[in-house]
Amino acid sequence: MNVVEFRKVTKAFGRIVVLREVDLNIEAGEVVVLIGPSGSGKSTLLRCINALEQIDGGDLLVDGISVKAGRSQVRVIRQEAGMVFQQFNLFPQMTALENVAFGPRQVRGASKAEATTQAQALLAKVGLADRGHHYPSELSGGQQQRVAIARALAIKPKLMLFDEPTSALDPELRHEVLRVMQSLAEEGMTMIVVTHEMAFARKVGTRLIFMEDGRISVDGNPTTLLSNPENPRLREFLQHVH
Amino acid sequence: MDFDWTVIADALPALLNGARLTILIALAGLVGGLVVGFIAGLMRAYGNTPLSAIAFGYIELIRGTPIVVQVMFIYFALPVLAEVRVNPMTAAITAIVVNAGAYIAEIVRGAFLSVHKGLKEAGLALGLPMWKVLVYVIGPVAFRRMIPPLGNQFIVSLKDTSLFIVIGVGELTRQGQEIMAANFRAVEIWTAVAVLYLIMTGTLTLILRITEKRMRIL
Numbered sequence: 281m282n283v284v285e286f287r288k289v290t291k292a293f294g295r296i297v298v299l300r301e302v303d304l305n306i307e308a309g310e311v312v313v314l315i316g317p318s319g320s321g322k323s324t325l326l327r328c329i330n331a332l333e334q335i336d337g338g339d340l341l342v343d344g345i346s347v348k349a350g351r352s353q354v355r356v357i358r359q360e361a362g363m364v365f366q367q368f369n370l371f372p373q374m375t376a377l378e379n380v381a382f383g384p385r386q387v388r389g390a391s392k393a394e395a396t397t398q399a400q401a402l403l404a405k406v407g408l409a410d411r412g413h414h415y416p417s418e419l420s421g422g423q424q425q426r427v428a429i430a431r432a433l434a435i436k437p438k439l440m441l442f443d444e445p446t447s448a449l450d451p452e453l454r455h456e457v458l459r460v461m462q463s464l465a466e467e468g469m470t471m472i473v474v475t476h477e478m479a480f481a482r483k484v485g486t487r488l489i490f491m492e493d494g495r496i497s498v499d500g501n502p503t504t505l506l507s508n509p510e511n512p513r514l515r516e517f518l519q520h521v522h
Numbered sequence: 523m524d525f526d527w528t529v530i531a532d533a534l535p536a537l538l539n540g541a542r543l544t545i546l547i548a549l550a551g552l553v554g555g556l557v558v559g560f561i562a563g564l565m566r567a568y569g570n571t572p573l574s575a576i577a578f579g580y581i582e583l584i585r586g587t588p589i590v591v592q593v594m595f596i597y598f599a600l601p602v603l604a605e606v607r608v609n610p611m612t613a614a615i616t617a618i619v620v621n622a623g624a625y626i627a628e629i630v631r632g633a634f635l636s637v638h639k640g641l642k643e644a645g646l647a648l649g650l651p652m653w654k655v656l657v658y659v660i661g662p663v664a665f666r667r668m669i670p671p672l673g674n675q676f677i678v679s680l681k682d683t684s685l686f687i688v689i690g691v692g693e694l695t696r697q698g699q700e701i702m703a704a705n706f707r708a709v710e711i712w713t714a715v716a717v718l719y720l721i722m723t724g725t726l727t728l729i730l731r732i733t734e735k736r737m738r739i740l
Contacts, residue, residue, distance in 0.1 A: 332643055351651075359649035369644035373662045383648040386658065428644075435648055 281344075283308050283439050283470050284329055288338035291324055298324045300494040301338065306472065308438070311465045313481040313502060314474045316491035317517060322474045325491070326441050329472070330361045343438060359387055362432030366444040368424040370416040376403060376427045377412035383435040395434075402430040406460050422453030426460055433464075440464065442473040476521050482506050490514045529710040533701045540697030541718050547611070547693060548680040551618025555679065558619055559626025567631045568656070577627060584624035590685050593617035597689045614686040614693070622679045629671045633664040666737050673730035677723050684719075694718055 284306040291299040298321045306312055314322040327333040328340055331347045331354045340347045342357045370379050380399035384390040390398070403412050406426040416424050425445055432440060442461065446454040458480050465471055465484045475481065481488055481502045488505050490498035490513075498511045509515040565577035584592065597613040600606055608616070637660045645655035684695035698715040702708055 330647055332647065355649045355651065358647055361647075363644075363647040365640060365644065365647075367638075367640050369638075369640035371641065371644070371659055371663075373666075382658070383650075386654055387649045431644075431648075 281308065282306060282341070283310075283343055284472070285341040286325075286338070287340070289325075289328060289335050289340050290337035291321075291328060291333060291335050298494050299328070299335075302494070302496060304489075304496060304499075306470065308470050309468050309486075311471045311484055311486045312473065312489060313485035313487070314472065314489050314491060315476065315478075315481065315517070315521075320491040321494045322491045323443055326443050326472060326474050329439075329441055330358045330363055332363075355387075359435050360437055361439045361441055362435060362437035363441045364425070364428050364432055364443065364445045366447050368416070368421070368428045368448070370424055370428055370431070372416050375413050375415055376408060376419065376423075379416070379427055380430045380434050383431060387435060399430070399434060402433055403427070405433075406430045407456070420453060421449045422456045425449065425457045429457070429460055429464075439470045439472070442471065442475065444474050444476070446475065446477060478506060478518070478521055490517065523709065526707065526710055529705065529707045530714045533698075533705075533711060533714060536697050536701060537694060537714055537718060540692060540694035541722065543611075543691065544680070544683050544693040545722065547614045547618060547683045547686070547691070548676075550615045551683075552622055552676055552679055554615070554619035555622030555626050555675075558623030560630050562623060562627035563630025564634070564656070566627060567634050568652070581624045581627050584621055589617060589621050589682050590688055592621055593686055593689055596620075610686070610689045610691045613689055614683065614691045617686070618679050618682065621682065622675060625675050625678075626672065629668055629675065630664075632671075633668040634660055636667060637663045669730060669734050669737070673727065676726055676730075680722060680726065681719065 282305045284304070286302045286304040288301040288303060289299055290297070290301055302321075302325065304325075314325065316322045324333055328335050328347065329342055335347060343360050345353050345357050347354060347357060370376075371382065374382060377396065377399050380402050381392070381395035384395040384398060385392065400409070400412060403409055406429055408423060408426055408430070411419060411423060411427075416427070419427065429445075445461070446457050449457065454477070458477060461471070461473070461480070462484045473480070473485070485502040488498070488500060488502040489496055490505075490511065492513060498505060498509075498514050505514065506518065509518055562577040562580055565573045566581070569577065593613055596616050597608060597610065600608065634656070641659055641663065642655055645659040646652070650659075683691075683693050686693055687696045687699060690696070694715055698711050702711045705711075
């Protein structure tokens with residue numbers, strides 16, 4: 281069963297076409313790494329999945345529900361697809377623990393005690409058990425991003441979307457976020473990751489997608505593609521990222 | 523000239539009565555103004571085209587006309603137009619509600635829209651409906667940013683009550699005017715009136731300072 285199904289999806293911002301009739305099926309358990317030059321549409325593709333961007337044409341199903349099915353269905357989709365942002369976007373007025381407990385309380389109707397216990401466990405899972413009472417401004421970028429991952433996991437999604445999760449981090453802080461993502465993948469979480477981390481793509485990814493100009497131009501096994509990129513533009517792109 | 527303190531002592535009870543009315547009008551007016559301002563501001567920021575247009579019309583109408591004209595309209599013109607008779611006190615409070623509401627609407631709109639859009643997206647991405655995102659995610663951040671400009675507006679509105687002298691509300695300035703008309707001690711009376719306003723605005727400033735310090739501005 282496909283967790284995500286793009287059917288000839290098009291998306292434009294004004295006159296600029298960002299996605300051109302994209303077809304894409306993603307199955308449960310896949311770790312899809314999306315790469316491509318800036319402006320190729322990879323972030324937009326990701327943001328269409330949880331309807332932060334609305335598609336203009338075609339259809340897009342998440343866990344069998346169309347993103348065009350209306351507001352309440354979109355909220356269901358968003359609860360099935362957790363998202364991690366480049367800029368973390370933690371709620372600054374809440375502590376790390378409150379950030380993680382917030383989703384379950386508001387959308388899953390969990391009690392405060394229940395949500396807090398779960399949040400504490402999730403913070404421990406991302407290695408921040410002792411940081412629960414810190415505000416985001418008191419945490420490093422890597423720590424903030426790990427809290428953000430815990431926050432997204434708290435609503436028990438079936439699918440995780442990562443939008444350049446390490447791009448805003450200093451190199452020495454990236455590995456702690458990547459490690460959390462890797463353990464998540466090893467647990468069998470379905471993941472779609474927009475990133476420039478080729479080592480992660482090779483080690484953790486089960487599928488690599490190269491986007492150019494609103495289209496998927498290469499789709500295949502990361503190890504094969506990265507060691508022997510036949511597509512000339514992918515080869516050129518990889519030379520620039522490495 | 524010699525400054526006669528006994529003039530002030532004699533006038534003080536009446537002036538304090540006036541100050542009491544000034545506080546009452548400002549307080550009631552600003553509470554109402556906050557309600558109106560939040561509604562109109564959110565309509566401007568997040569409403570669909572008709573809602574936003576209504577709020578825009580209201581804000582422009584009020585900001586484009588003097589408050590004296592507004593209170594005269596409420597007190598003298600409204601009874602003719604709609605046959606609603608209002609007492610001066612009601613007219614004064616209504617004028618502050620309507621007037622401060624328009625300015626507060628712009629403060630609210632500005633503060634909400636100044637919050638980084640990533641926070642809205644993070645809230646929506648959790649599956650929250652928009653109203654919950656506004657109440658729990660954006661609202662608390664925006665509210666902290668509103669405190670300094672709101673403080674400004676509170677002080678302006680408090681002083682604007684002095685203009686209601688034109689409809690005969692017995693607030694502080696009117697009391698001063700009446701006493702002055704009887705004893706002609708302009709220096710003493712207007713000094714006392716000015717000092718009383720300063721005490722009121724000073725207290726307000728202090729309260730706002732404390733509120734601001736207690737909340738971390740985000």
